Amino acid sequence: MYWTKHHVLVCTASHCAQKGANDVIGRLRLDILRKGLDTEILVNTCGTIDLCDVGPNVVVYPDNVIYSGVTVKDLPEIVAHLNGGPVVERLRVGPGSAAEEARRGFYAEAVLPAPERPAGNFEALVSAHGFDAAWIAEQQRRGFVARKLGAGGEETITVTKKARGRYGV
Numbered sequence: 001m002y003w004t005k006h007h008v009l010v011c012t013a014s015h016c017a018q019k020g021a022n023d024v025i026g027r028l029r030l031d032i033l034r035k036g037l038d039t040e041i042l043v044n045t046c047g048t049i050d051l052c053d054v055g056p057n058v059v060v061y062p063d064n065v066i067y068s069g070v071t072v073k074d075l076p077e078i079v080a081h082l083n084g085g086p087v088v089e090r091l092r093v094g095p096g097s098a099a100e101e102a103r104r105g106f107y108a109e110a111v112l113p114a115p116e117r118p119a120g121n122f123e124a125l126v127s128a129h130g131f132d133a134a135w136i137a138e139q140q141r142r143g144f145v146a147r148k149l150g151a152g153g154e155e156t157i158t159v160t161k162k163a164r165g166r167y168g169v
Contacts, residue, residue, distance in 0.1 A: 004042045006082050009059040010070075013048040015138065016055035020071060024056050027072045031079050041082050050166075053138045054099050068093040105129065107144075107159060107167040115159040119147065122157040139163070 010016075010025040029043050051057050054068035058078065065087055067078060077088045093099050106129040110122065117125075122145075126136055136157070139145045144163035150156040159169075 003039075005040045006042070006063070007061040008041060008043045008082065009046040009049075009061075010043065011047070011049055011051075011055055011057040011059075012045040013052065015048075015052035015141075016057060019056050021056035023072055024058070024070050024075070028058075028075055028078070031075055032082070035079065035083070037079070037083060048142070050142055051093060052142055053135055054093060057093075063087070066093050067091040068099065102129065104167045104169070106131065107163055108169045110159050111164060111169050115164065116150070116156050117158075118150070119155040119157050
């Protein structure tokens with residue numbers, strides 16, 4: 001690892017794996033080998049990087065690049081980047097990317113007036129921001145929201161400290 005130009009991590013945690021991450025890493029390793037780049041580029045699997053809803057995710061060091069929603073069809077462009085070409089901007093996710101801004105906008109609204117709200121209200125807000133029930137389940141699995149029974153026995157959803165910290169809300 002210490003002598004390579006790039007270290008690539010492909011998330012193969014359960015959600016990314018369900019979206020085809022194992023096909024991505026298998027083909028990426030093969031493409032790197034076929035192009036003779038295996039002495040310059042190390043490819044490993046990794047667990048979650050907390051971007052499961054936009055996976056499969058590929059992290060490129062030392063470039064500080066995270067690609068999201070990667071499919072096998074995207075690999076020629078990613079390999080070109082790893083071989084000195086430009087970053088594949090359409091796949092790049094980061095603090096200012098559209099995907100992150102959409103989540104930040106949602107969470108900024110979801111904590112007002114308080115981080116806890118009735119589940120029905122939370123679900124309506126999720127829908128208004130273009131997300132769905134599967135997205136809520138993923139956010140819950142990742143620890144960004146928590147479901148519980150409120151004081152009156154009504155189900156509530158709370159935006160956790162983890163989400164508030166990550167999105168600065």
